[in-house]
Amino acid sequence: MGVNLIYVANFNDNTVSVIDGATNAVIATIPVGINPAGVDVNPLTDRIYVANRLSDNVSVIDGGTNTVIATVPTGDEPGDAAVNIATNAIYTANFNSLDATEDVTVISGLTNTVVATITIPGLNLATGIGANPLTNRIYVANFNFDTVSVIDGATNAIITNIAVQVNPFRVGVNPVTNRIYVSNFTSNTVSVIDGVTNTVIATVPVGTTPGEVGVNTTTNAIYVPNRTTNDVSVISGLTNTVIATIPVGTNPNGVGVNPITNRIYVTNQDDNSVSVIDGVTNTVIATIPVGDRPFSVGVNP
16 A cells, blocks of 8 residues: 655656655656646545546556556546545536536546446536535535536536635545635635535635645644745635645646645656655755646645
């Protein structure tokens, strides 16, 4: 089983860089599909799921061998992936779905086959997706609609749509607090959703053009890279306020958190690097060269 390993999707060179969290060294580079844009990990099965936007599929990586063991077809332009570790189901957000085509592809982690498809009515442009394994709820950011769709993982039915701010981009989930965090790309904010009431309970101003959302379930801290301001906003999950702003590289987008080591990994797209942040001091302690245009991060703690 891979432990303390970080997986970085390199959008322009169609690879995943594997970083050893103990040494901050790249220990493998894995070829995947075209334009990998989303990564998530099932630590229970040691499988890594990479959404390849231009090849319309998901690469399934065996964390023990660092090889692709399956390629699963999805809907049009999957840009993000989310794993429900309780059900071993994998969900994609398909960006270029038409009105009557699948917005979310549901994959069985046991068989590496598509077991369901979910359509969200309208040209919503799904950009981000997250899952809460404790409630079996899946959250889809609809970039074009300024909403988040809540899906029941048992029935694959849409429960409700929650209005957020302009151009919701990515989703982070804290299963411990049942809070969902959505970066609003154009509003420069993060919407905080209560998973019990399906309502926005706070809107937190961050930097300019926020990217992915990383959650540390141990410290209840949320990390949001801001593309235009080249920094990371740290939000307290207790107060829903920004408690630190950390300078990183150029055009940061992806973020992954290891709640065991309290290390945060941020992709700098224009620098082809990953900044490693110490969650105690909120400082960058290492910068790791990776592939071309690193976009997204997944962590196996």
